[in-house]
Amino acid sequence: GNSVTQMEGPVTLSEEAFLTINCTYTATGYPSLFWYVQYPGEGLQLLLKATKADDKGSNKGFEATYRKETTSFHLEKGSVQVSDSAVYFCALSKYNNNDMRFGAGTRLTVKP
Amino acid sequence: GAVVSQHPSRVICKSGTSVKIECRSLDFQATTMFWYRQFPKQSLMLMATSNEGSKATYEQGVEKDKFLINHASLTLSTLTVTSAHPEDSSFYICSAPGDNYGYTFGSGTRLTVV
Numbered sequence: 001g002n003s004v005t006q007m008e009g010p011v012t013l014s015e016e017a018f019l020t021i022n023c024t025y026t027a028t029g030y031p032s033l034f035w036y037v038q039y040p041g042e043g044l045q046l047l048l049k050a051t052k053a054d055d056k057g058s059n060k061g062f063e064a065t066y067r068k069e070t071t072s073f074h075l076e077k078g079s080v081q082v083s084d085s086a087v088y089f090c091a092l093s094k095y096n097n098n099d100m101r102f103g104a105g106t107r108l109t110v111k112p
Numbered sequence: 113g114a115v116v117s118q119h120p121s122r123v124i125c126k127s128g129t130s131v132k133i134e135c136r137s138l139d140f141q142a143t144t145m146f147w148y149r150q151f152p153k154q155s156l157m158l159m160a161t162s163n164e165g166s167k168a169t170y171e172q173g174v175e176k177d178k179f180l181i182n183h184a185s186l187t188l189s190t191l192t193v194t195s196a197h198p199e200d201s202s203f204y205i206c207s208a209p210g211d212n213y214g215y216t217f218g219s220g221t222r223l224t225v226v
Contacts, residue, residue: 043205044215
């Protein structure tokens with residue numbers, strides 16, 4: 001079945017460090033891929049998305065490229081800030097929006 | 113953009129009582145609403161899918177008599193935790209399908225059963 005695997009955390013970085021959170025997926029066909037962010041005590045917010053191969057999603061300095069050949073959607077940011085501290089979820093969706101699958105989440109802590 | 117309003121954000125209740133959580137789609141119609149449970153430091157676990165005008169579909173292992181879901185209208189879905197026990201303490205989140213295959217999430221409800 002469809003599934004998402006993302007790197008386990010927690011990840012701790014210093015401010016302005018480079019961030020990579022790996023995400024790979026297993027799916028038939030062509031899923032849409034997402035990164036969601038969850039700040040403490042809140043629900044999930046869509047960070048970025050890509051709906052077809054080679055698309056690059058970007059938002060707030062974060063980027064992820066849909067790589068069909070490696071079935072990956074790694075999240076990157078060139079210079080993290082303390083305010084980026086949150087839990088990040090990779091997800092995929094197929095079939096009319098009714099089959100969203102989430103990774104386990106990666107907790108990021110950015111220290112000043 | 114699409115907004116899902118979830119209430120309450122926090123609730124503390126006594127064992128044996130029932131708690132209702134509401135999710136409303138504010139500027140769009142949600143024929144489908146998903147209910148998730150999230151344990152500390154873990155991912156979201158899909159509990160059930162509610163559909164306006166029909167019975168909810170529950171995931172395997174989720175007690176439908178304990179977690180009552182009602183999708184009363186195109187903008188309102190409710191989850192009632194009946195006869196709550198401390199092990200039901202968790203973070204509950206609803207979401208509705210948005211455009212371009214994304215989901216719009218509510219802000220979550222922290223339930224503590226004492």
